[in-house]
Amino acid sequence: MSSMFKASKLLSAGSRRFASTTSVKPPLDLYGLSGTYATALYTAAAKENSLPAVSTAMGKLQSLFVNDKRSRDILVDPTLTVSDKNEVISIISKKCDGNTVFKGFLETMAGYNRLDIIEDVTSDFQKLKNASEGLVEATVTSAKPLDAATLKKLTSSITDSSVVGKGRKLKLTNVVDESIKGGIVVNVGDKTLDLSVSSMLYKYNNLLTTPV
Known part of the structure; x- marks a missing residue:
């Protein structure tokens, strides 16, 4: 069981x-x-x-x-x-x-x-x-703290997406993680958008080491 x-x-x-x-x-x-x-x-x-x-x-x-x-x-x-x-x-x-x-x-x-x-x-x-209150929590991870203007743009962009949904509110939290080196990682519910430099480097390394 x-x-x-x-x-x-x-x-x-x-x-x-x-x-x-x-x-x-x-x-x-x-x-x-x-x-x-x-x-x-x-x-x-x-x-x-x-x-x-x-x-x-x-x-x-x-x-x-x-x-x-x-x-x-x-x-x-x-x-x-x-x-x-x-x-x-x-x-x-x-x-x-x-x-x-x-x-x-x-x-x-x-x-x-x-x-x-x-x-x-x-x-x-x-x-x-x-x-239950129509509030969607999301986190945006960055190597350095994001400024208010950037957070505002991200909040607006994510709110207008299908991930949040019409009539729902978004609560966006900025998490700092230097290991991602640059770029951002956005997590909304069970969905992740990885635009970090570390992720891109990992993909490039895989391409370079994969036999043709």
């Missing part, structure tokens, strides 16, 4: 503790274990009409991990007993203004010893939230 199938079965059983039976279709298909958990949380929150509250709590959880790494380390500590985990979850849930769906979800993850991927889950949940 695959890990994905196991996760789906476990989540189906666990989520019944904190969600109703109303059918909800997520706005985006996510894969991997973190995607499965994020989708389960999104679905549970939507069923209980508490998506805004859970989204806010997940955002605060992300900020908490950034500003207080000790909280993150304690939450994912594998040596904690079930009782200790529940106490930590209660404290963190209060810090994040989490409701019963949010707290129940963390307890479900703790019950299956999956809190080690909680940061990936929060990231995937954000993707679902953005998709």
Whole structure:
């Protein structure tokens, strides 16, 4: 039995503790274990009409991990007993203004010893939230930071493309990676446009070393 199938079965059983039976279709298909958990949380929150509250709590959880790494380390500590985990979850849930769906979800993850991927889950949940609001996230990687004018042109160009789609908004983030040497690499969802110098050099080298 695959890990994905196991996760789906476990989540189906666990989520019944904190969600109703109303059918909800997520706005985006996510894969991997973190995607499965994020989708389960999104679905549970939507069923209980508490998506805004859970989204806010997940955002605060992300900020908490950034500003207080000790909280993150304690939450994912594998040596904690079930009782200790529940106490930590209660404290963190209060810090994040989490409701019963949010707290129940963390307890479900703790019950299956999956809190080690909680940061990936929060990231995937954000993707679902953005998709539900018509927001598309994209990254443009460059060897040096791009200036505001270049970012504006790229944002306009990508927004007008079929990748984003009519009526949707684009959130473009510039990531700096000197290893690409020059040019840019654009990632939108599962699509990648590699216009980097390093990629071009790799292609040229392959051409030069391939027997004619």
